[in-house]
Amino acid sequence: MSEEKGYLALVLHAHLPFVRHPEYEEFLEEDWFYEALTETYIPFIEVFDRLIEDGVDFRLTMSITPTLLSMMSDPLLQYRYLRHLNKLIDLAGKEIERTRWTPDFHELALMYFWKLTRARQIFSERYYNNIIQAFKRYQDMGKIEIITCAATHGYLPLMPNRKAARAQIEIACAHYEKHFGRRPRGIWLPECGYAPGVDEMLKQAGIKFFIIDTHGILFGTPRPRYGVFAPVYTPSAVAAFGRDMESSKQVWSAKQGYPGDYDYREFYRDVGFDLDYDYVRPYLHSDGNRVNLGIKYYRITGETEHKEPYKPSIAREKAAAHAGNFMHNREKQIEYLHDYLKIKPIIVSPYDAELFGHWWYEGPEWVEFLIRKIHFDQKTIKMITPWEYLERHPKLQVISPSMSSWGYKGYSEVWLNGDNDWIYTHLHMMADRMVILADRFPDADGITRRALNQAARELLLAQGSDWAFIMKTGTMVEYAHKRTKDHVARFDRLYHDIMNAHVNDQWLKEVEHRDNIFPDVDYRIYRG
Amino acid sequence: MTPRDLKKRKAASVAAKPKTTPKKKAISTDEKRVEAAKEAARRFIAGIRATPRKTKKAPVKKAERPAAAKPAAKAAPSAPPPKAVKAKAPVKPAKAAAKKPAPRKSAEPEKAAHEPIRQAAEESKFYLGAEQRVMPPVEAIDIPKGYNTDRIVAMVRDPHWLFTYWEVTDRKYRELERTFGHVWAACKMILRVYDRSSGKQGHFDIALTREARNWYIGVSAQGRYQVAIGALSPDGRFELVAISNVVETPADRPSDRIDEKWMVPDDVFDRIFAASGGYDMHSASGELKGLLEKRLLEEMSSGSVTSFGSGALYKEAKGRSFRLWVATELILYGGTEPDARVTVQGKEVKLRPDGTFSLRFALPDGKIELPVTAVSGDGVEARTIETKVTKKSLKKEPVLK
Numbered sequence: 001m002s003e004e005k006g007y008l009a010l011v012l013h014a015h016l017p018f019v020r021h022p023e024y025e026e027f028l029e030e031d032w033f034y035e036a037l038t039e040t041y042i043p044f045i046e047v048f049d050r051l052i053e054d055g056v057d058f059r060l061t062m063s064i065t066p067t068l069l070s071m072m073s074d075p076l077l078q079y080r081y082l083r084h085l086n087k088l089i090d091l092a093g094k095e096i097e098r099t100r101w102t103p104d105f106h107e108l109a110l111m112y113f114w115k116l117t118r119a120r121q122i123f124s125e126r127y128y129n130n131i132i133q134a135f136k137r138y139q140d141m142g143k144i145e146i147i148t149c150a151a152t153h154g155y156l157p158l159m160p161n162r163k164a165a166r167a168q169i170e171i172a173c174a175h176y177e178k179h180f181g182r183r184p185r186g187i188w189l190p191e192c193g194y195a196p197g198v199d200e201m202l203k204q205a206g207i208k209f210f211i212i213d214t215h216g217i218l219f220g221t222p223r224p225r226y227g228v229f230a231p232v233y234t235p236s237a238v239a240a241f242g243r244d245m246e247s248s249k250q251v252w253s254a255k256q257g258y259p260g261d262y263d264y265r266e267f268y269r270d271v272g273f274d275l276d277y278d279y280v281r282p283y284l285h286s287d288g289n290r291v292n293l294g295i296k297y298y299r300i301t302g303e304t305e306h307k308e309p310y311k312p313s314i315a316r317e318k319a320a321a322h323a324g325n326f327m328h329n330r331e332k333q334i335e336y337l338h339d340y341l342k343i344k345p346i347i348v349s350p351y352d353a354e355l356f357g358h359w360w361y362e363g364p365e366w367v368e369f370l371i372r373k374i375h376f377d378q379k380t381i382k383m384i385t386p387w388e389y390l391e392r393h394p395k396l397q398v399i400s401p402s403m404s405s406w407g408y409k410g411y412s413e414v415w416l417n418g419d420n421d422w423i424y425t426h427l428h429m430m431a432d433r434m435v436i437l438a439d440r441f442p443d444a445d446g447i448t449r450r451a452l453n454q455a456a457r458e459l460l461l462a463q464g465s466d467w468a469f470i471m472k473t474g475t476m477v478e479y480a481h482k483r484t485k486d487h488v489a490r491f492d493r494l495y496h497d498i499m500n501a502h503v504n505d506q507w508l509k510e511v512e513h514r515d516n517i518f519p520d521v522d523y524r525i526y527r528g
Numbered sequence: 529m530t531p532r533d534l535k536k537r538k539a540a541s542v543a544a545k546p547k548t549t550p551k552k553k554a555i556s557t558d559e560k561r562v563e564a565a566k567e568a569a570r571r572f573i574a575g576i577r578a579t580p581r582k583t584k585k586a587p588v589k590k591a592e593r594p595a596a597a598k599p600a601a602k603a604a605p606s607a608p609p610p611k612a613v614k615a616k617a618p619v620k621p622a623k624a625a626a627k628k629p630a631p632r633k634s635a636e637p638e639k640a641a642h643e644p645i646r647q648a649a650e651e652s653k654f655y656l657g658a659e660q661r662v663m664p665p666v667e668a669i670d671i672p673k674g675y676n677t678d679r680i681v682a683m684v685r686d687p688h689w690l691f692t693y694w695e696v697t698d699r700k701y702r703e704l705e706r707t708f709g710h711v712w713a714a715c716k717m718i719l720r721v722y723d724r725s726s727g728k729q730g731h732f733d734i735a736l737t738r739e740a741r742n743w744y745i746g747v748s749a750q751g752r753y754q755v756a757i758g759a760l761s762p763d764g765r766f767e768l769v770a771i772s773n774v775v776e777t778p779a780d781r782p783s784d785r786i787d788e789k790w791m792v793p794d795d796v797f798d799r800i801f802a803a804s805g806g807y808d809m810h811s812a813s814g815e816l817k818g819l820l821e822k823r824l825l826e827e828m829s830s831g832s833v834t835s836f837g838s839g840a841l842y843k844e845a846k847g848r849s850f851r852l853w854v855a856t857e858l859i860l861y862g863g864t865e866p867d868a869r870v871t872v873q874g875k876e877v878k879l880r881p882d883g884t885f886s887l888r889f890a891l892p893d894g895k896i897e898l899p900v901t902a903v904s905g906d907g908v909e910a911r912t913i914e915t916k917v918t919k920k921s922l923k924k925e926p927v928l929k
Binding site for chain 2: 229
């Protein structure tokens, strides 16, 4: 058997901000999580199960952020997801009847009913409401490598307080260990955001590698001998894997990018808006506003408002063709690089996990086709995880990568602009005050200790990069403002209450109940 | 037209293209005026910023054409490139800041043209189709207006821009007033930007309005900077209030340093750089922009007809965004004895405990025959009622007055 000429490292970044509102009976933004479960995470479980069953070997790297892990393991959200799912299954059942005279839609109603009931079966019967177990199993089998992320997806380049940045990383590693039984080897830096000095913190946390955007390597010092096609060591000996642009463009290109194909399902046409209000009303939130319900009947069709019914079998063919195209291009790319660079290049292709399934409905199938084709149809490419690569090729160039992110324009503008720059005065002051508190009360106990731990949680939750992102993009802005302000205000009160030795137990209990992420957090991590 | 419809229009376009397209049409002149007024007010309040600001979001206010406002906001360029600031120069105070060495061969990673699409997809994670809403607060939210400390913090936005924010307490202002005495009235608050790059020294000043709380500062790539805030008297006396952390801007091009052990000749590096996607962005972006504008134009000028499953119709008049769609459903309901067996079109129907039933069908164009049969609980008697329905949708030519 001839040897491979290079590697492909597919990296899926699975993240959602921590959204959990026990103080409300139901909460719109919790739908982010429910939709992602139904459309992305559970479909991937099905993909991996099928591959394993068919004896198809594969390697995939997946970051599952601590906030997402926390939600996946939270009993309230698990319960609410089932409630959500049951409602949808009920609706899908009605849709089967309602569409009886419109065969195109009838077929789709049946598909949704089937998929939703299957999701419920996987979620509740196979994994007892905790699908983390599924991913842990794939990791234990050596198929996927799960890496961590900063605790609440805090964007590190805009975090001048090093202790606060370090806490984001260390809390994440401890949280990972709790769920997966060992320390993480790798990390997905939130938004791929790297700044000099971050590598040092990663080293302290025992992390061996991270992913960085293309120009982080290309503009590194000295010049990278192999561009992004071999990882480098940073000065603190943590390996950095650069993102490949070509494979990214292939998926995202405006012209020939895959997700926009006319045969794929249209994301924005949803029965929540298309059907009679009285009919869908029972499936909406109590405020009665129309929202997406996840049952979508149309394909993208073209650049028109007129949409044709979605045809799953045709879309599936397209996904297979696109997977073949992607593989073919990676083969060509790897052959070229292999000949030119005289090494086995590694192509690192990171994507948002929610791209697959949620935005690009056929995405999980595309991944499955790609993996199968790589396994059966060629010999040039070998799928690999960054860790396996390092074990095979431990000798790397040392480079100081350049500050970079994978956000629009490549630096920090997405998270720092006129729409969101007001948050930093608060975030930075909170971080500084957290350190002051930790130094002032090096060994608190009782209610003071609880208040200090809660202050740490409020700081962490405020730091999530999602709020700044949402403020910039304009979708659900009110909520991002609310969350930032809530955590800023709660922290402020905690700070003063602790300093004045005047913590209100009942209020603290209420806040602990609401923002219950990281139950084991120890504020002393912020000590000097 | 409902807001949702517009969102859909926007949505349909997002699905296939980045959202950075200037969808100018959606902003009416009135709205522009409102925007201009708002912009002016904001400048007055916040102090003029030497900043590339995102084009202000179209108003979220519901009063006037809320629907039209939304997509405009979505389609607004996410932020003008730093260069755009130069055009704004007249509205800014003295701007030593803008002076920077002419870039050498610029390889600034204006991210590749496909990046906006990725952003749109990322955004979809948070898209629920819902309108903005105000949540009833469970507790009073009161965030501090300030922290009662004199401080200034500098942050790096990208190779060419810093962001800095500060707080100067009233206490400090009174102290400055005492220090300067009668010249205080003629003093200006300034930012003093120190170049701390190795082998360099010097600084430039930016004059501030008293209300300014933050500033974007144009600087050079690969520099080290520190920003001080203080008061400057007409005769040049500078009284420091606070000084920031030292920040370093990243490189905007490949390093000149070459590793002996990992030697790579220029031409080879050039090819590697190209293969890594280093040159991608510029070539692709122009092309893409053209494509998007074309699509947008098509979308706006062409009326289209759609079918909503069971036959909905609407027509758009040229250049107008008025539309209509209609769908039909048929509700069939009836009742029998609770223990009877009922079939509709041969399919069994579940009865309510009181023996009634109702069914709902999307009704496409065409003829439908609907036999409803009930068989009594003892199986002895059967009754059938057959309903025939013919549905036809007619689309008439639009009337434009």
